[in-house]
Amino acid sequence: MEKLLREKTAHIVNNLYGINFSDLDITVNQTSKEFVGDFTVVIFPFVKIARKKPEEIGKEIGDALQKEIPEIDSYNVVKGFVNFKLKNEFWNNFLLNASSENYFSLPSTHKKIMVEYAGPNTNKPLHLGHIRNIFIGYSVSEILKAAGNEVVKVNIYNDRGIHICKSMLAYEKYSNNETPKSKGIKGDHLVGDFYVKFDQELKIQIAGLMLKGMSEEEAKKNAPLNIEVKEMLLKWEAGDAEVRARWEMMNGWVYEGFEETYQLIGCDFNKHYKESDTYLLGKNIVEEGLSKNVFYKRPDGAVCVDLTSDGLDEKVLMRSDGTSVYITQDLGTADLRYQDFEPDQMIYTVANEQDYHFKVLKLVTQKLGKKYADGINHLSYGMVDLPTGRMKSREGTVVDADDLIEEMIRTAKEQTLALGKTENFSEAEAEKLYYELGMGALKFFILKVDPRKRMIFNPEESIDFHGFTGPFIQYTYARIQSVKRKAGNNFKSSTPVVKANDSELQLLMQLYLYTNTIKEAAMNLDPALLANHIYFIAKSFNSFYAENSITQAETEELKNFRLLLSDLTGSVIKRGMKLLGIEVPERM
């Protein structure tokens, strides 16, 4: 309807005033609530050209549009705004159409989009930063699917390098060969403990050396642990059997731990890539770049690319000793992924601290003339900070993912029990509900914020279950299901001819705008748009619910209409929340 209004208005204005506006030049808004109407055309832009008063123009446009668009019931002009009110039939028809099975399946874009998300290191457990990453990456993937794209979800494991060796070395030195099983903790946590242990022991060594008169820099260089860990990395690269075996074992523990957390979170992947598999591929690309004269070799042997003409710097792509750096393996990974799936677009869900890195990646692949280069897209999200600033693992301020999830579920349980909501639930049903509510609260808390912005999480304040939250929406859904049960699930999709009241219209409008939001969320890679919209739908429903009786409506026809409206609201909420990765309960 907005599109139709824009097109018709442009047409009318062009004829009437001899200008040349396209539909994109026309502003159509929702009518703001203090005026009568559903949609509003802004006519200020024509005032100057038409040399008439806004009120006059408004009347001319209003008359013309009313003639051309049969769904328009009436209009009014206020200053430079023409407010159009749509006929009951329009909303009745919408309700019927939207209640049919395939209303919400948007046409295929014939595009294949790859989304990378998660991307953890295999030396410590997942934390709140990963949680935001995973929620965003998963939700963006689902939204893209809903908008008609084929989506491939991939993960990348940073599973090799000096930081991985640190936990391995600490394990070798300080463990009693314990295993996740023997200690009864998750594998990623066990490995993470040794990563921390390495740092602690290293600090002691450095302090000791400094007491003997070394400078801090010297002490760091000469600390036995630092020397040993470098030796271990060399052994790893050389394929030393013992080191590789320990690496396989410890990474195996970590993957098991991660898998458990993924399951709890409810995310999934089509394929996991490992940097240990791709870092060597990057070297082929470096060779390719050299032969194409896109890269050059410095006298010291390091391979570089000059990006100064693009406003960046000279960037090293391979060390003088021939080993690969971070960007090298990303070049290899991108190439492999394109061979694997041939996506039209590759979206990297990575925090904004790596903006520079992805600029370089895109530029370098473009310079190499890679087919996929233009499709590289960095979904750069803001980091999660504490009120005191950045989370720091060394200061122990990192919010652990498993702990946080557990706490959310526990809080959900407490609050639900306090309200006595689960008195006639079976044990399994109740546990499922606590899980859905706890995760719903957490996911919504994260996803309602614009991904691009940094956000603050205060561990002192528990995440809310009231107001603009996941549980509020889940509650709304459960309420709707309850009403439907009370009505014996007995309502027909026959043509309702009902003059909707204000709260019904408000709800219909929100439901009507839903598919727009999906398209916009997909275009902007922004689940927050969807989260906000679902909240408005739930809020509109609750107002409607408070003001109107559904099962006791004055007439059968009205009852049927309201049941149909409630049912549609429920299905849109369920559908939308699914795209955020949030389940909705039938009862709560």
Place this chain on the structure above:
RNA sequence: GGUCCGGUAGCUCAGGGGAUAGAGCAACAGCCUUCUAAGCUGUGGGUCAUUGGUUCGAUUCCAAUCCGGAUCACCA
């Protein structure tokens, strides 16, 4: 220092050229013998960081300044 991102109510966040700037939390006042009160209705709370500009109109766009953050490795 260069580049990029941000600054909106006490707090957490929407709005990104259009009408009197919105939610939630927190505070206060109402609403359960009627479909689930994790709800609904209302009240108070704002120099949209500052200063200039662009125009019919700027919280929104541009510039400068201030404040916060990120980044500019042969680390990942």
